[in-house]
Amino acid sequence: MEFFLxxxxxxxxxxxxxxxxxxxxxxxxxxxxxxxxxTGEFMMIGAYIFYTCSVLxxxxxxxxxxxxxxxxxxxxxxxxxxxxxHMLGQPTISIVMVTIGxxxxxxxxxxxxxxxxxxxxxxxxxRAPIIVGDIIIRSNLFWGFVVxxxxxxxxxxxxxxxxxxxxxRATAGDQxxxxxxxxxxxxxxxxxxxFGAIAASIGGxxxxxxxxxQPNLGGIGLKIxxxxxxxGLDSIGGAxxxxxxxxxxxxxxxxxxxxxxxGGVKNIAPFVVLVLILMVRPYGLFGRKDIERL
Amino acid sequence: xxxxxxxENYAADEAVFVTPTSRFWLGVLFVCLAIFPFxxxxxxxxMANITGIAVVAxxxxxxxxxxxxxxxxxxxxxxxxxxxxxxxxxxxxxxPLLLCLPLAGLASAFFGVLVGAPSMRMKGLYLCITTxxxxxxxxxxxxxxxxxxxGIRGLNVAPPxxxxxxxxxxxxxxxxxxxxxxxxxxxxxxxxxxxxxxAFIAIRDRDISAELMGINLFRYKLYAFAVSSFLAGVxxxxxxxxxxxxxxxxxxxxxxxxxxxxxxxxGLGNILGAIYGAIFMTxxxxxxxxxxxxFEVYFPQAMSYLYPLQTIVFGFLIVLFLVFEPHGxxxxxxxxxxxxxxxxxxx
Numbered sequence: 171m172e173f174f175l176x177x178x179x180x181x182x183x184x185x186x187x188x189x190x191x192x193x194x195x196x197x198x199x200x201x202x203x204x205x206x207x208x209t210g211e212f213m214m215i216g217a218y219i220f221y222t223c224s225v226l227x228x229x230x231x232x233x234x235x236x237x238x239x240x241x242x243x244x245x246x247x248x249x250x251x252x253x254x255x256h257m258l259g260q261p262t263i264s265i266v267m268v269t270i271g272x273x274x275x276x277x278x279x280x281x282x283x284x285x286x287x288x289x290x291x292x293x294x295x296x297r298a299p300i301i302v303g304d305i306i307i308r309s310n311l312f313w314g315f316v317v318x319x320x321x322x323x324x325x326x327x328x329x330x331x332x333x334x335x336x337x338x339r340a341t342a343g344d345q346x347x348x349x350x351x352x353x354x355x356x357x358x359x360x361x362x363x364x365f366g367a368i369a370a371s372i373g374g375x376x377x378x379x380x381x382x383x384q385p386n387l388g389g390i391g392l393k394i395x396x397x398x399x400x401x402g403l404d405s406i407g408g409a410x411x412x413x414x415x416x417x418x419x420x421x422x423x424x425x426x427x428x429x430x431x432x433g434g435v436k437n438i439a440p441f442v443v444l445v446l447i448l449m450v451r452p453y454g455l456f457g458r459k460d461i462e463r464l
Numbered sequence: 465x466x467x468x469x470x471x472e473n474y475a476a477d478e479a480v481f482v483t484p485t486s487r488f489w490l491g492v493l494f495v496c497l498a499i500f501p502f503x504x505x506x507x508x509x510x511m512a513n514i515t516g517i518a519v520v521a522x523x524x525x526x527x528x529x530x531x532x533x534x535x536x537x538x539x540x541x542x543x544x545x546x547x548x549x550x551x552x553x554x555x556x557x558x559x560p561l562l563l564c565l566p567l568a569g570l571a572s573a574f575f576g577v578l579v580g581a582p583s584m585r586m587k588g589l590y591l592c593i594t595t596x597x598x599x600x601x602x603x604x605x606x607x608x609x610x611x612x613x614x615g616i617r618g619l620n621v622a623p624p625x626x627x628x629x630x631x632x633x634x635x636x637x638x639x640x641x642x643x644x645x646x647x648x649x650x651x652x653x654x655x656x657x658x659x660x661x662x663a664f665i666a667i668r669d670r671d672i673s674a675e676l677m678g679i680n681l682f683r684y685k686l687y688a689f690a691v692s693s694f695l696a697g698v699x700x701x702x703x704x705x706x707x708x709x710x711x712x713x714x715x716x717x718x719x720x721x722x723x724x725x726x727x728x729x730x731g732l733g734n735i736l737g738a739i740y741g742a743i744f745m746t747x748x749x750x751x752x753x754x755x756x757x758x759f760e761v762y763f764p765q766a767m768s769y770l771y772p773l774q775t776i777v778f779g780f781l782i783v784l785f786l787v788f789e790p791h792g793x794x795x796x797x798x799x800x801x802x803x804x805x806x807x808x809x810x811x
Contacts, residue, residue, distance in 0.1 A: 205589055256787045262588050263535050267728055268786050270721055274779030281772035385772075392600075392717070395593050403589070431608055438604045441597035445582070448594060452586040 175305050177425040178418060183307065183315040185417020187376050190318040191390075192397040192409040193325060194370030200342045200404045201362030204254060204265050208273035209370050210391015211280075216242050216371020217378030217387060218280055221289050231294055238375060239368050246367030250360050273388060281385040290382040314376040321372050325365065326406050338362060342404065393420075396440035400447060402456035412455070416440045480653060501638045509634035515746045516641035517702045522726040522742040523652045523735065524695025529724065530733035531656065532688035533668030535592040538579060538599035539723045542693040544606055544715030546572040546700025551619040551710060552612060561624040561631070565644065565701050572697025573690040575602075580689030584682045587671065599717050606712035618711030621704055637706055644702060648695055653735050655691065664688055668733070725778065729785050731792030740793040748781070749774050 195209045206212075219241040223234035249272060257265050295313035299306050329335035340348040341358040349355055370391075374383075377390060397416045401408025424436030447455065471477045481487045501509060525539045549571035550564045559567070579598040583591050606613050613619065623632025624640075631637050655661040663684045666674035675681050704710050722745060730741020752774055759766045785792060 253783055253787065260786075260790075261533075262592070263529060263533070263728075263732070264786050264790065266535060266589075266592060267724060267782055270724075271779040271782030271786070274721075274775050275783065276779075278772045278774075278776030278779060281775065282769060286771075392596070395596060399590065399593055434604050434608055438600050441600045445594060445597050445601075448582060448586060448590060452582075452590060454590075 172304055173425065174422075177421045179302075179305050179307055180311060181418035181421030182414055183311040183417070184421065185414035186315040186318045186322075186410075187373055187413075188393060188397050188417055189410040189413025190322055190376070191370055191373035192394045192401070192413050193322055193406060194366045194368075194373065195394050195398055196401075196404060196406060196409045197325070197369060198362050198366035199398075201338050202254070202258075202359045204257070205262070205269065205403075206366065207266060207269040207391075208249075208276060208388075209366070209394055210388030211273040211276035212242060212245065212367045212370035213374030213377065213391060214280060214383065214385065214387040215245060215276060216367075216374035217383040218284050218289075219371070220375050220378065221284070221291060221383055224292055225289070235375070238371055242367040242371035243364040245371075246363035246365075247360060249367075250363035254363070255356075255359070273391075277385050277388060284385070286385055288382050288384050291379050294379050308380075310376075310380045314380060318373065318376055321369065322406070322410060325369060328365075329406065334361060393440060396444040399444055399454045402454045405456045408454070408456035416443075419443050478657075497642060501635050506634055509638050511746070511750065513634060513637055513641050513706050515743050516638075516645045517699050517706065518723075518726065518742040518746050519645050519739050520648045520702065521696050521699035521723055522730070522738040523648050524692045524699065525723045526727045526730075526733065526735065526738035527652060527655065527664065527695070528688050528692035530727050530738065531661070531668060532664040532685065533671075534580075534583065534587075534685060534688060535724075536595045536692070537592060537717065537720050537724070538595040538602065539692075539696055540715040540717070540719035541599045541602035542572045542576055542696035543700040543703065543719070544602065544710075544712075545575050545693075546697025547704040547710045547714070548606065548613055548619070548700075549697065550701035551621050551704050554621050554624075554705075555619065561626055561640070561701075561705055564705075565698055568701035569694040569697040572700065573694040576689040576693025576696075577686050579693075580686050583685045583689070596717070599720055603712060603715065603717075606715065613712070616712065618709055619704075620709045623708060624705040632708070641702060641706070644698060648698065649735060649739065652695075652738075656735075660684065660687055665733070722778075725782050729781055729792055731794030732790075734792070734794040736797070737792050737794035740797070744793060745778075745781075748777065752777060 191209060191213060194212060195206055198204055198206045198209075216238050219238045220234050223229045223237045224231065229237070253268060253272060254265075257268050293310075295310055297309055299309050300312040301307075327335075329339060337348070337353045338358050338361065340351065340353055341355050345355055348358070374387065377387065393416065397412040398409060399412075400415055401410070401412030419439050420436050423439030427435040427439070476482075481490055500512065504512070521539065521543050524542075525536060528534050528536050528539075546568040550568040553559045553564050553567055554561075579595060582594050586594070607616060623630055624637075625631060626640070629636070631640050656665065663674065663679045664687075666677065666679055667681060667684060667688075671681055703714070707714075726741035726745045727738050728741070729744055730739065731737025753770055756766045756770050756773070789796060
């Protein structure tokens with residue numbers, strides 16, 4: 171039982187971080203209908219910027235964090251302006267492949283600039299593990315979860331109450347109507363990319379803080395697909411729930427099944443769950459069924 | 465300059481290569497392909513073989529993704545299934561290469577249909593993610609079904625023979641690859657002249673309209689998955705008999721993306737495009753490495769940038785082609801041909 175609770179809590183903690191990264195994906199998909207396969211690479215770049223600021227330049231944590239947000243926002247802006255704007259209205263395959271190409275470019279540059287060696291951060295959070303009852307939670311996992319959930323909450327509040335958030339929701343709902351209400355739809359696309367990149371890079375920072383950073387860190391980005399499909403591609407609440415489910419499933423499968431078959435179940439369990447859910451509900455748990463007209 | 469388009473019988477109308485000029489150049493191509501192995505060294509033959517294998521796999525993916533419009537992120541896994549099937553059939557049952565080729569294809573096609581089955585209820589992005597899941601899950605089985613696949617150490621096979629002739633050398637295998645490539649290309653070209661192939665294209669262009677015109681979407685999507693993974697399986701069989709060993713690392717997600725890049729750079733839905741794309745994407749790393757060797761004189765560390773540079777160039781190729789030349793190399797080649805056909809006139 172103790173083992174189960176341990177797996178459950180660390181699953182929830184990891185799931186919260188997945189939820190934040192998935193949020194980076196959902197923000198972009200919601201506003202622009204673009205499936206960003208480079209979310210994981212945005213994460214990786216965010217972690218590297220933090221590494222550069224805090225270790226190479228020697229800035230304290232808070233200014234480094236601000237630099238990460240600025241850098242990620244700039245990256246999102248650049249990507250949207252130079253590449254994705256040309257791809258509006260193109261078929262899915264082109265958009266999927268453009269973002270895959272983008273992820274390849276980012277990985278290559280990261281490897282060129284920071285080499286493929288493993289880099290680790292100075293500790294960001296207090297070292298002492300968190301003890302709740304009988305369960306001990308690793309401190310960077312716990313604080314990572316707290317930061318991730320706070321960020322998700324901030325983004326959710328922006329989306330719900332801030333003017334720009336309302337405008338973004340309007341754009342997502344109906345572009346034509348948004349246009350006629352005087353919303354600058356194009357700049358909404360740009361803002362969505364900036365927000366998405368920032369959310370993903372904060373996720374990268376947390377993951378980098380737990381396990382260090384390497385150019386192939388972006389591979390974790392693949393795990394957001396089970397998350398976003400479970401939660402529905404365009405739902406923030408769904409992303410949070412999907413993230414938690416994937417985190418828990420992954421940890422339970424890793425804890426109980428891995429010793430039986432010799433490892434690896436942890437990584438495929440979310441995908442197995444994903445396939446099963448899609449068999450029953452082809453649009454994910456919370457996704458909307460599209461109505462198509464000819 | 466070519467003027468007019470006269471056809472006097474059905475045979476002429478149905479010909480794939482319409483003009484005498486194109487038939488002439490096709491003949492020249494075949495002669496070159498036949499002379500090539502006698503002139504080329506071991507390394508060039510090796511390159512030719514892996515290019516040929518990539519062409520077969522890319523032709524397969526082109527049918528599914530290019531023509532039917534179903535994005536597959538799991539093509540490498542199907543190549544892998546073909547490779548493992550072939551290795552197991554050879555090692556355990558002693559089947560010859562000629563039998564292994566179709567059987568490996570069929571094994572792959574079986575799993576292709578299995579992965580394609582969810583296409584009954586979902587499409588587009590959701591289906592794409594299902595194929596991604598298939599890639600991850602198959603990779604898991606390659607590593608962990610040790611009694612069959614040999615786990616991380618993989619499997620080795622003996623040099624293949626055909627009717628007692630050893631084709632294990634690069635030179636011998638060149639002929640096997642060449643014949644398979646020609647058969648695969650002919651088959652893919654002809655599939656689009658049949659009801660099935662046209663149904664594929666109709667589904668890609670607008671699935672609902674296709675359904676209204678009486679195409680059973682589910683059945684034809686499954687056909688597309690089956691044909692595509694059949695070719696992938698054949699490519700896998702060639703792969704294992706060429707390299708004589710396989711490990712799970714040969715078929716990662718990145719390899720699936722490479723196949724997608726081939727058909728995009730070549731031109732989606734275009735047979736020639738798939739061939740050009742496969743050749744182009746296989747040769748690019750070699751060209752890059754040669755270029756870096758050249759610069760090594762000036763920058764001694766140049767070679768250490770090879771791997772990241774390959775990744776960057778790979779990404780840029782995909783992005784630039786999609787943004788500036790969405791119809792790929794095949795379209796560029798058409799434009800060049802059109803220019804010379806009308807020369808010296810502009811239109």
